[in-house]
Amino acid sequence: MSQNDSGATTTNARILVIDDEAHLRELLEITLIKMGLDVDTAESLEGARRFLSKHSYSLVLTDMRLPDGSGLEMVEEVNAQYRATPIAVITAFGSADNAVVALKAGAFDYVSKPVALDQLRKLVRSALQMQHVKPTEEVAIVSATPSSPSFLIGQSSEIQHVRAQISRLARSMAPVIITGESGSGKELAAREIHRNSPRADKPFIAVNCGAIPEALMEAEFFGYRKGAFTGAVDDRDGFFQAANGGTLMLDEVADLPLAMQVKLLRAIQERRVRKVGATIEEAVDVRILSATHQNLEACVNEGKFRQDLYYRLNVIELVLPPLRQRLNDVSELANSILLKLGVPGYPVSLTESALSALQSYDFPGNVRELENILERAAAFANDGSIEVIDLGLRGSTRASVADKFTSVSVEQIQQMESTDTVGLNKPASVLLPELPCSLPAFLEHIEREVIRAALLKTRNNRTQAAELLGVSFRQLRYSIQKLKIHDVEAD
Template identity: 45%
Template structure:
């Protein structure tokens, strides 16, 4: 197997020499360039898996190198080395396609870790491009980020992936709970097995048991054939029970028994089936409070919460916004056949100032919408939604606690209903009509939002 090729560009000789010694010791093939202009000359005649480049250099900067790489070699990843780590230009570079940036002075083990991640992405992209030049839009989404908050999540995932331990993933809507569960699965020895996700709040209560455990032919009216349940279908792999807090209490008992005995009994059957699955659960609710209220079984809670991973909201990892925005920009640009290479500085600044109550999922939706409207090669601030530009919206801050009573009085029930309908409509709009996500954003159950949509006659076609 040929050694992976890395181009190092830095105007400081001591830095070039140190990186060359380290990288060759790690088994990489290394080329050195004194500045951005020389680096781009090397890039014209050679293929590299990774470019490590200083940000501030004479003749041509690291940003110039990045632009050249993205235009000529999309599989090549770029990591910026900079003493200006909090400067907007470094953050903007991630939005324009840089894999990451590392502040000088850096630790070699930190650099090694980032290089390994970048080369893995380069390999994935190369393997997708090389055979037929097919769609890159469906590359598996990496867990993107460099913030301390998301790095703590990465650390726990690495530690628990190879064990059979049950994991409870908590966090607000849109923070990436399913993505974290998938990362655990793909990093485990069960990666070749199925990864089955069950949304406990999306299945009608009267169908839950038959959907989860399966049923035998003739078990009930309409059961003309035996059906394998969702839990047995995860055999040899990983089972994710999303929105576990929505599980009715009678089903909590059955799930607890399944965990304890590793067996399921299909509806209408007398023969139990052994199941070998890794269990991961997720919720945006406080299960401890539910235990205290008596709505969630304490014994089940302790079975599920062997290891807890708390997904941070995007407002607590704001330094990841440029990297995430850049990833989504490239993804949706490719899917739509557009050549939007970067976003304007003002666009990035607006995103950095917005609180993102819908977290990463909201950022993804915003970039997808903006790409759909953009006709130039840079993403304009003009295509960001009005609520982002206003700097406020659903979830941005506390709602008004005082509404003045008109002199002529009011119909209180009608006023409250109007406010509730408006919030439901706004949440559905924010989540592109996804009822489950909208319910999480509002802090209510899936069943509640479904009832309220019917109650207020909200037409999802208008979303």
């Protein structure tokens, strides 16, 4: 086995090209032969079916318009009868909708007319690499080792369904949108798709779209030339160039401003980007995975997200279940997380009652919350044994703790102020809770009530409330989000 100048392995890999234009068939055949491949060509669906009945192919490449039918028919036939054979389509220039339809039907990838030969070669190499990747059913998607606690750990039917979907999605180059609640593991799922794909040895770049200032977005995504703007002292690649040949994950894609959505749509459709300050575009080969906890369809209806970009990204949807729907996996997840948190020679473990409490909890923050709970509990645990009280669970546990002590509530402060007996700045007594209790939950309860009291006094003016509490506006905003405090209304 050797390699030729085009970088393809000279094996007996065979490609089937289906197109009714003789000159295009000839161009594709010459290009593929130069890559060291065997090539068969057909000008119709009927001719292609005869070849498929006689030979096995590493790739089928079909035009979308054929004299006796549609390339979409061939996509469906190959996926139904020759599941191990990837099929790609050739679409007319500007027919992005056809490409999306083909990808939804199961096409591996697509190229647009006029066919760019460098793009064609990349597509073929990706297809050939697929022949050397073991099916994901034969290997563990993730290793449940102490060094890599994973959302994908677990044996519940829900997580097994996710793993099965990933095994199929990894073989395609189609865009995937990963949806699920915050903390459910969307980025990890994207990494698993990449790791099990032919692009596994190429870069995986994850970008949080909500964390980039709008003024810098174009430069961050597409790069810039030296002197393009003040501060551009050198040429710099963007996220697309950094992910070239691999996978680009757009996390929280719903947060993209509309102006950037237009530019992103063009980059995805044309597979070319122009750096800020450049005059020419450059080709990029990137698979797009996107993720959001928002309802993108609702964002489209509200005019916050472009419909054409939505259809471009939402070719295939992978839905991640919240942890509360697979509580049977909590034990395995917890053990893996604790192994990672433990110090060598000083293991940390859950008591049966603590594990039972976790399995009865609804986890509004999902796996990320489980990690935070266990990290905090491990710090409070005596002799490496985590008890229920160490968990400091919210919800029902928090309510039971609140019943054990008396604090100044918003309603009490409102009543006190109406009688002019006490103000927020005047001392108020807080009774200690009955022991045993959860200290984190107790302090959280106190913090929540004090913040709500300050918001009530300032009529929900957060800037003034921060001044009353002696904290910065940013600190107050963080606490409000952490404690899930809503605007306070006077009765």
